[in-house]
Amino acid sequence: MPFRSRYIGLIDKYRDRLPVHDDTRIISLGEGNTPLIRLNNIPGILGKEVDIYVKYEGLNPTGSFKDRGMCMAVTKAVEEGSKSIICASTGNTSASAAAYAARAGITAYVLIPEGKIAMGKLAQAMMHGAIVIQIKGNFDAGMQIVKDVAEHAPVTIVNSINPYRLQGQKTAAFEIVEELGAAPDYHCLPVGNAGNITAHWMGYREYHENGIVNNRPHMVGYQAAGSAPFMRGKMVDDPETIATAIRIGHPQSWDKAWVVREESEGWFDECADEEILAAQKMLTEKEGIFCEPASATSLAGAMRDIKSGKIPEGSKIVCTLTGNGLKDPDSAIAQCTSPMITVEATMDAVKRAILDNMD
Numbered sequence: 001m002p003f004r005s006r007y008i009g010l011i012d013k014y015r016d017r018l019p020v021h022d023d024t025r026i027i028s029l030g031e032g033n034t035p036l037i038r039l040n041n042i043p044g045i046l047g048k049e050v051d052i053y054v055k056y057e058g059l060n061p062t063g064s065f066k067d068r069g070m071c072m073a074v075t076k077a078v079e080e081g082s083k084s085i086i087c088a089s090t091g092n093t094s095a096s097a098a099a100y101a102a103r104a105g106i107t108a109y110v111l112i113p114e115g116k117i118a119m120g121k122l123a124q125a126m127m128h129g130a131i132v133i134q135i136k137g138n139f140d141a142g143m144q145i146v147k148d149v150a151e152h153a154p155v156t157i158v159n160s161i162n163p164y165r166l167q168g169q170k171t172a173a174f175e176i177v178e179e180l181g182a183a184p185d186y187h188c189l190p191v192g193n194a195g196n197i198t199a200h201w202m203g204y205r206e207y208h209e210n211g212i213v214n215n216r217p218h219m220v221g222y223q224a225a226g227s228a229p230f231m232r233g234k235m236v237d238d239p240e241t242i243a244t245a246i247r248i249g250h251p252q253s254w255d256k257a258w259v260v261r262e263e264s265e266g267w268f269d270e271c272a273d274e275e276i277l278a279a280q281k282m283l284t285e286k287e288g289i290f291c292e293p294a295s296a297t298s299l300a301g302a303m304r305d306i307k308s309g310k311i312p313e314g315s316k317i318v319c320t321l322t323g324n325g326l327k328d329p330d331s332a333i334a335q336c337t338s339p340m341i342t343v344e345a346t347m348d349a350v351k352r353a354i355l356d357n358m359d
């Protein structure tokens with residue numbers, strides 16, 4: 001056979017490194033195997049000799065990295081006989097849980113903060129048939145309720161406190177190492193609950209300990225300034241940011257993430273909302289890659305640290321783009337300054353519009 005076997009998802013590919021058995025029924029939508037794209041134009045704009053790659057996790061089946069963890073969490077929930085799953089979500093977890101529950105034929109209950117999730121994510125959760133419960137409170141309040149409910153009801157929590165989530169998500173680090181032939185020098189991520197930065201570090205550590213690579217990256221976590229508990233050194237009760245996916249004040253992987261910083265000799269920092277949106281715009285305009293605001297936090301922070309020299313020239317940097325820009329059309333359109341042009345449907349009118357807008 002001249003053809004390679006069909007890619008059928010990360011559990012199949014990394015079966016030996018994941019807690020599944022030969023007869024486990026795998027719930028998959030072909031997640032993982034996302035592109036690692038080298039930025040062509042932004043390093044020049046920064047005036048620095050650096051290699052920046054973005055791992056475009058927005059190309060997962062439901063448009064975010066959450067699918068990597070959700071396929072594992074739902075696979076294990078089904079294996080253990082669970083008929084329903086539950087999560088609190090800033091949006092992407094609910095979209096992913098809804099899709100994988102649909103695939104498995106079980107029920108998903110999702111708690112979302114009223115009015116604070118991007119439209120695309122809500123559309124996904126509703127279309128996939130999840131029971132969507134809006135709460136008059138933020139993610140952190142929802143998370144606490146979910147933990148309490150799960151103690152009294154036969155539902156499996158699929159937030160990142162579910163250990164199988166991190167197992168699935170560690171595979172992103174495997175893919176990066178395989179593609180680059182080594183670990184990068186720096187790996188930058190947006191941080192909300194800090195599950196993903198923890199999972200990536202697990203993946204890098206595992207490949208290092210198994211002798212598959214001989215280096216490990218410095219892990220760098222960026223938060224939105226209005227919801228930056230890791231910068232404050234304590235929980236934040238009223239987190240606020242345009243980057244709704246990381247509008248989290250009480251990170252569930254608090255202790256683990258501090259260990260990641262320590263072991264990887266990395267750091268945390270924060271980005272203002274304006275900086276996050278500027279990075280999102282730059283990536284779309286200069287590289288043709290559309291991610292959601294929260295995702296751009298990794299690049300916003302990395303660009304600042306590259307400019308200041310904290311990330312030195314000659315470095316190889318990976319920024320995770322956690323979610324797809326199509327998730328949040330409202331925030332995208334709101335920040336576009338060039339107006340849309342409406343003209344008569346004639347050649348002359350269109351020609352004039354083109355000439356008027358040439359630079």
Ligand SMILES: *Cc1c(COP(=O)(O)O)cnc(C)c1O
Binds near residue numbers: 093192294
């Ligand atoms: C969930 C999410 C994050 C935050 O990931 P954590 O594991 O909670 O730190 C960042 N960006 C997007 C788009 C997300 O959906």
